Amino acid sequence: MRIYTKTGDGGETSVIGGRVRKDDARVEAYGTIDELNSFVGQAAALLQDDRFKDLREQLAVVGQELFDCGSDLAYTPAAQQPYKTHAAMTERLEVWIDRLEAGNPPLDRFILPGGSPPAAALHICRTVCRRAERRVVTLTDEGEVNPEVLRYLNRLSDYFFSAARAANLKLRAEDVEYVRGARVFT
Amino acid sequence: MRIYTKTGDGGETSVIGGRVRKDDARVEAYGTIDELNSFVGQAAALLQDDRFKDLREQLAVVGQELFDCGSDLAYTPAAQQPYKTHAAMTERLEVWIDRLEAGNPPLDRFILPGGSPPAAALHICRTVCRRAERRVVTLTDEGEVNPEVLRYLNRLSDYFFSAARAANLKLRAEDVEYVRGARVFT
Amino acid sequence: MRIYTKTGDGGETSVIGGRVRKDDARVEAYGTIDELNSFVGQAAALLQDDRFKDLREQLAVVGQELFDCGSDLAYTPAAQQPYKTHAAMTERLEVWIDRLEAGNPPLDRFILPGGSPPAAALHICRTVCRRAERRVVTLTDEGEVNPEVLRYLNRLSDYFFSAARAANLKLRAEDVEYVRGARVFT
Numbered sequence: 001m002r003i004y005t006k007t008g009d010g011g012e013t014s015v016i017g018g019r020v021r022k023d024d025a026r027v028e029a030y031g032t033i034d035e036l037n038s039f040v041g042q043a044a045a046l047l048q049d050d051r052f053k054d055l056r057e058q059l060a061v062v063g064q065e066l067f068d069c070g071s072d073l074a075y076t077p078a079a080q081q082p083y084k085t086h087a088a089m090t091e092r093l094e095v096w097i098d099r100l101e102a103g104n105p106p107l108d109r110f111i112l113p114g115g116s117p118p119a120a121a122l123h124i125c126r127t128v129c130r131r132a133e134r135r136v137v138t139l140t141d142e143g144e145v146n147p148e149v150l151r152y153l154n155r156l157s158d159y160f161f162s163a164a165r166a167a168n169l170k171l172r173a174e175d176v177e178y179v180r181g182a183r184v185f186t
Numbered sequence: 187m188r189i190y191t192k193t194g195d196g197g198e199t200s201v202i203g204g205r206v207r208k209d210d211a212r213v214e215a216y217g218t219i220d221e222l223n224s225f226v227g228q229a230a231a232l233l234q235d236d237r238f239k240d241l242r243e244q245l246a247v248v249g250q251e252l253f254d255c256g257s258d259l260a261y262t263p264a265a266q267q268p269y270k271t272h273a274a275m276t277e278r279l280e281v282w283i284d285r286l287e288a289g290n291p292p293l294d295r296f297i298l299p300g301g302s303p304p305a306a307a308l309h310i311c312r313t314v315c316r317r318a319e320r321r322v323v324t325l326t327d328e329g330e331v332n333p334e335v336l337r338y339l340n341r342l343s344d345y346f347f348s349a350a351r352a353a354n355l356k357l358r359a360e361d362v363e364y365v366r367g368a369r370v371f372t
Numbered sequence: 373m374r375i376y377t378k379t380g381d382g383g384e385t386s387v388i389g390g391r392v393r394k395d396d397a398r399v400e401a402y403g404t405i406d407e408l409n410s411f412v413g414q415a416a417a418l419l420q421d422d423r424f425k426d427l428r429e430q431l432a433v434v435g436q437e438l439f440d441c442g443s444d445l446a447y448t449p450a451a452q453q454p455y456k457t458h459a460a461m462t463e464r465l466e467v468w469i470d471r472l473e474a475g476n477p478p479l480d481r482f483i484l485p486g487g488s489p490p491a492a493a494l495h496i497c498r499t500v501c502r503r504a505e506r507r508v509v510t511l512t513d514e515g516e517v518n519p520e521v522l523r524y525l526n527r528l529s530d531y532f533f534s535a536a537r538a539a540n541l542k543l544r545a546e547d548v549e550y551v552r553g554a555r556v557f558t
């Protein structure tokens with residue numbers, strides 16, 4: 001396979017429907033989703049243990065769906081094809097979160113993002129997901145963006161939070177509370 | 187626990203004292219500190235070994251203090267409460283660095299950020315800390331920022347550097363010098 | 373060693389030839405290369421296995437060369453010294469990619485960035501490399517930038533892609549295709 005084409009050596013690149021600078025808000029947005037997807041790959045690789053079959057399968061779905069999100073952003077508005085990111089994907093995340101939270105202990109205060117290695121990796125996914133969400137918000141200034149991508153990413157960071165807590169619970173790693181904070185969860 | 191509230195689905199969110207776009211410089215700043223905190227969680231999770239008790243305890247303090255930093259940035263200037271980040275926190279980092287450096291070999295040139303897995307994780311913390319510092323500097327354009335947050339983050343990246351070197355020393359992983367550089371440390 | 377100098381506590385710092393804000397495009401660019409280099413350190417630390425001697429040696433070269441890239445960006449245009457990043461470095465990456473791809477199975481569609489832990493780490497390098505490339509493109513607005521740095525980073529992300537695939541192949545971890553995509557590789 002010939003991977004490199006050298007066509008981007010000068011700082012410009014292709015989106016579907018045109019050519020733009022590599023630091024264009026559109027490339028920035030799906031490039032950050034690609035970065036997030038790599039951290040999802042890392043988290044999944046740390047969840048090989050049999051007890052994490054559910055989380056692993058969910059992350060495999062997320063890996064696919066992040067490509068759907070990236071795809072919806074990779075077209076110029078003029079070239080846009082039918083969107084791939086749909087409300088049902090966000091609703092499935094909600095089902096997963098509800099299921100995870102049913103098993104998680106109640107929560108009053110912020111917790112330190114860490115504990116076991118898989119939970120730490122999931123907190124990294126959570127915060128990189130939020131960075132990707134910010135880059136998609138910036139892209140909305142340049143024209144229509146599929147609003148389902150924003151909903152999906154917003155829910156996805158909450159999913160990573162619940163998944164991190166579930167992983168720590170299973171591995172008996174403690175979630176340490178932020179001590180100088182107020183009761184923030186209701 | 188109900189984690190998701192869906193109130194941020196449209197790209198806006200709450201800071202303490204108002205509502206802003208998610209790509210607002212304020213959200214960007216504490217969001218990056220949250221990302222940093224997740225990498226600190228990852229580094230701590232890789233330092234389970236008994237010999238790293240000191241580093242692990244220090245990272246647990248840092249995890250708490252990064253919430254203090256984030257908290258000082260999460261208020262709009264109008265709503266600002268008394269600051270949580272104080273000079274004494276930075277001075278404690280200096281004590282830790284001095285103690286670590288007393289054990290580290292002298293240094294002439296830049297070193298490649300890596301070696302053992304825990305040292306690599308600490309170099310990631312170092313460079314993400316510097317990214318967070320840059321995002322806080324950007325925030326200073328929008329009104330008063332607790333100057334102690336900037337001092338703290340500046341010292342914290344130096345702490346991560348010393349901690350990474352200390353970890354490699356303990357694990358007998360070599361710190362490789364950048365060969366085409368000058369003597370930069372004095 | 374005295375690491376901390378406190379000279380950057382106010383949000384400004386030194387580049388070679390002047391003082392700038394820490395969120396200056398120049399600092400942003402080499403700071404992101406430094407972050408990338410830390411992830412390269414992480415990937416190398418996960419490739420200790422004897423079978424990965426080639427990849428490990430290549431990553432050690434990359435670690436050095438990323439300092440060359442950073443160095444070329446750390447001077448103000450007025451103070452610029454002879455560049456350190458040369459075409460031959462990019463050509464060596466091409467040789468490595470060709471060699472890796474000769475062993476990799478042919479590819480039709482995008483693959484999920486993950487699999488084994490080393491491959492996941494290499495995909496993180498790939499996407500952070502692309503973020504660094506974007507930050508260097510932004511810097512081109514401020515004056516001359518060594519064009520070889522852009523070529524090098526463009527090829528380097530392709531190298532990480534091929535290296536990730538090679539690592540998965542060796543570890544018999546499957547590369548999962550993106551199912552709702554078209555045939556994108558030719």
Ligand code: B12
Nearest residue numbers: 110111157158182183184185186188191200253256257260
């Ligand atoms: C800032 C913030 C963050 C920041 C924290 C910054 C930092 N410190 O580093 C960051 C980005 C880290 C964050 C992350 C998350 N957050 Co948040 N966050 C907030 C926000 C805006 C403010 C929270 C805060 O610190 N308030 C300051 C406290 C001190 O103020 P307060 O509650 O008003 O308390 C005052 C008084 O009430 C009183 N008081 C408070 N408690 C008590 C108790 C007693 C006994 C008394 C007398 C007085 C008292 O004293 C306080 C002093 O001013 C709130 C929304 C909001 N506007 O409140 C969401 C909020 C708490 N976050 C929320 C969520 C979901 C999260 C995340 C899970 C999101 C995610 N997917 O990543 C993570 C969890 C992180 C973790 N590790 O636990 C939700 C919680 C929803 C719920 N179930 O209740 C909220 C409510 C936002 C929302 N509507 O969705 N968050």
Ligand code: B12
Nearest residue numbers: 296297343344368369370371372374377386439442443446
């Ligand atoms: C750019 C830079 C970086 C970049 C490097 C970019 C790259 N190449 O990729 C990055 C961001 C990576 C970096 C990181 C760090 N840096 Co820095 N960095 C600098 C900076 C601005 C320039 C260094 C440099 O490359 N100079 C170029 C050299 C070639 O120039 P020069 O020293 O003037 O050398 C010339 C002449 O002196 C002569 N020469 C030099 N040596 C010799 C020797 C002989 C024998 C002869 C004849 C001539 C000669 O030839 C050279 C050719 O021009 C300096 C500050 C400054 N203005 O110098 C800080 C500086 C070196 N960094 C510093 C620090 C603390 C760090 C970090 C630890 C910060 C952190 N917490 O992360 C890390 C360490 C990283 C690591 N892995 O080791 C400190 C060191 C303090 C100290 N104790 O001395 C400095 C001095 C800044 C400061 N005041 O705080 N840094």
Ligand code: B12
Nearest residue numbers: 002005014067070071074482483529530554555556557558
């Ligand atoms: C967007 C994009 C990305 C995004 C994907 C975003 C997302 N979905 O999340 C991201 C940033 C992730 C990405 C990454 C990479 N990419 Co890319 N990417 C593209 C780009 C711009 C569009 C690809 C795409 O999705 N097209 C949409 C498809 C659906 O459109 P289409 O091919 O025109 O297909 C339509 C028709 O042709 C038809 N059709 C297609 N197939 C078939 C089949 C049949 C049977 C029929 C009847 C019809 C049909 O239906 C489609 C519907 O519209 C292309 C360049 C380009 N302009 O095409 C490069 C491109 C595919 N990428 C390329 C490369 C090299 C990569 C990376 C390796 C770069 C790197 N170093 O990281 C990685 C690999 C990532 C991975 N994990 O596999 C190269 C491939 C070179 C090659 N050897 O062929 C390309 C061609 C760019 C280039 N010139 O260098 N990429």
Ligand SMILES: C[C@H]1O[C@@H](n2cnc3c(N)ncnc32)[C@H](O)[C@@H]1O
Nearest residue numbers: 130131133134199200201208213217
């Ligand atoms: C829980 C809190 O996190 C903040 N918040 C919401 N979305 C993001 C994001 N994408 N990135 C960083 N912070 C965010 C808001 O302040 C919210 O109230």
Ligand SMILES: C[C@H]1O[C@@H](n2cnc3c(N)ncnc32)[C@H](O)[C@@H]1O
Nearest residue numbers: 316317319320385386387394399403
């Ligand atoms: C050691 C060198 O690192 C650079 N420097 C200082 N602060 C930051 C930061 N937050 N991010 C990236 N680079 C930084 C300056 O150029 C300094 O001299």
Ligand SMILES: C[C@H]1O[C@@H](n2cnc3c(N)ncnc32)[C@H](O)[C@@H]1O
Nearest residue numbers: 013014015022027031502503505506
């Ligand atoms: C493979 C596709 O990846 C996108 N692309 C090219 N360079 C970058 C970068 N630095 N960051 C993010 N995306 C990039 C372009 O759209 C290219 O066609």
Ligand SMILES: [Mg+2]
Nearest residue numbers: 154155157194
């Ligand atoms: Mg949210």
Ligand SMILES: [Mg+2]
Nearest residue numbers: 340341343380
């Ligand atoms: Mg500093």
Ligand SMILES: [Mg+2]
Nearest residue numbers: 008526527529
């Ligand atoms: Mg490229």
